[in-house]
Amino acid sequence: MRTLLSFIFCLGMLAAHAGNPVKDEVTTRDTVQAVVLYGEEILFDAVEGLTDDQVSDLRDSVMKFHGANQLTNYISLYLSLKNKTEEQLNSYIDSLFEAEGLIPYALINQINIYLANKPEEIPIILPKDLFIGTTVEAFPASNFYPEWDVTNPNPYPNSLWASDTALSLLLANNDELGKFHIPVDDVLTSKFGWRDGRMHNGIDIDLQVWDTVVAAFPGVVRVARAYGGYGRVVVIRHYNGLETTYAHLHRFKVKEGERVEGGQLIGLGGSSGHSTGSHLHFEVRFKGVPINPLSFISFEDQALVNDTLVLKRTKNGFAAYPKGILFHTVKRGDTLYDIAKAYGTTTYKIAELNGIRRNGYLSVGQRLRVI
Numbered sequence: 211m212r213t214l215l216s217f218i219f220c221l222g223m224l225a226a227h228a229g230n231p232v233k234d235e236v237t238t239r240d241t242v243q244a245v246v247l248y249g250e251e252i253l254f255d256a257v258e259g260l261t262d263d264q265v266s267d268l269r270d271s272v273m274k275f276h277g278a279n280q281l282t283n284y285i286s287l288y289l290s291l292k293n294k295t296e297e298q299l300n301s302y303i304d305s306l307f308e309a310e311g312l313i314p315y316a317l318i319n320q321i322n323i324y325l326a327n328k329p330e331e332i333p334i335i336l337p338k339d340l341f342i343g344t345t346v347e348a349f350p351a352s353n354f355y356p357e358w359d360v361t362n363p364n365p366y367p368n369s370l371w372a373s374d375t376a377l378s379l380l381l382a383n384n385d386e387l388g389k390f391h392i393p394v395d396d397v398l399t400s401k402f403g404w405r406d407g408r409m410h411n412g413i414d415i416d417l418q419v420w421d422t423v424v425a426a427f428p429g430v431v432r433v434a435r436a437y438g439g440y441g442r443v444v445v446i447r448h449y450n451g452l453e454t455t456y457a458h459l460h461r462f463k464v465k466e467g468e469r470v471e472g473g474q475l476i477g478l479g480g481s482s483g484h485s486t487g488s489h490l491h492f493e494v495r496f497k498g499v500p501i502n503p504l505s506f507i508s509f510e511d512q513a514l515v516n517d518t519l520v521l522k523r524t525k526n527g528f529a530a531y532p533k534g535i536l537f538h539t540v541k542r543g544d545t546l547y548d549i550a551k552a553y554g555t556t557t558y559k560i561a562e563l564n565g566i567r568r569n570g571y572l573s574v575g576q577r578l579r580v581i
């Protein structure tokens with residue numbers, strides 16, 4: 211896996227100037243492009259849209275130039291998986307875990323990636339399906355939520371439906387969803403996840419009192435009032451059904467029910483509520499379920515990792531990740547350092563992406579987002 215990945219990354223560097231892939235005709239250059247795509251995204255994205263015959267041709271052409279290798283095995287695997295249902299694939303994974311001898315984690319990982327990116331099973335929710343009417347009485351994503359509650363930032367404790375197993379939310383476009391804006395341009399001081407024995411449902415961004423705080427996306431202000439430990443808090447409902455929360459504010463600059471643009475000033479930073487120093491506590495939730503903002507926002511780039519966010523239901527909420535990213539399934543003896551090295555990233559980044567501690571315990575079979 212490591213050799214293959216580094217081989218692919220090298221090819222990616224070489225072929226970066228090779229131009230656009232030509233998908234309707236399988237040539238040598240297409241082979242290189244497909245391999246490159248596998249390095250940057252995943253194999254299954256690269257072959258999406260090709261017919262079974264074209265994918266077989268691709269495999270033959272890789273075979274001709276490089277011989278049978280892990281990539282040709284993956285292509286064969288793809289051909290055997292693509293007509294199976296999610297249920298069949300999950301029971302296939304279960305059977306691999308029960309197999310005699312070595313558990314084929316690389317294979318399991320590839321199937322998991324395939325499942326995570328299987329497009330036809332995760333319909334994209336478009337804002338036009340969620341935003342009903344144009345008056346202030348019809349709120350964004352109102353068919354996702356039982357009521358419009360202005361008194362409580364988190365009134366939706368059990369709002370997930372049985373059908374909420376896998377969702378794909380569009381985060382940004384040129385219309386209703388606009389672009390993403392970082393709420394405060396300062397350093398992260400605390401991450402999402404377990405902290406001192408309790409759950410930290412958001413991230414903390416450092417700021418000085420009176421610093422400006424802006425809306426991450428366009429939407430309608432649902433809450434703008436003081437509420438318990440949050441202090442002065444603004445909650446915005448966005449057109450894709452996500453809600454963002456901005457806590458410990460010093461002053462409000464918006465009112466409940468007000469429509470806001472992405473990047474619009476909504477308040478001034480402070481230290482109100484349960485806070486030991488001035489900072490912004492920022493949360494992202496879907497139907498009340500907290501999601502790690504760092505799973506789809508790159509603070510380094512102050513941008514979204516991808517315009518589409520995939521949510522997969524887990525025992526405790528959602529696993530959230532941008533479309534087209536890579537996972538590693540932890541196997542016996544893996545360390546975070548080894549995994550980071552294998553994927554050309556850092557332990558710091560992996561810890562951040564997964565909301566885990568860098569020196570924490572990894573369990574065998576655990577899925578880590580690596581890129």
Ligand SMILES: [Zn+2]
Binds near residue numbers: 413490492
């Ligand atoms: Zn916080």
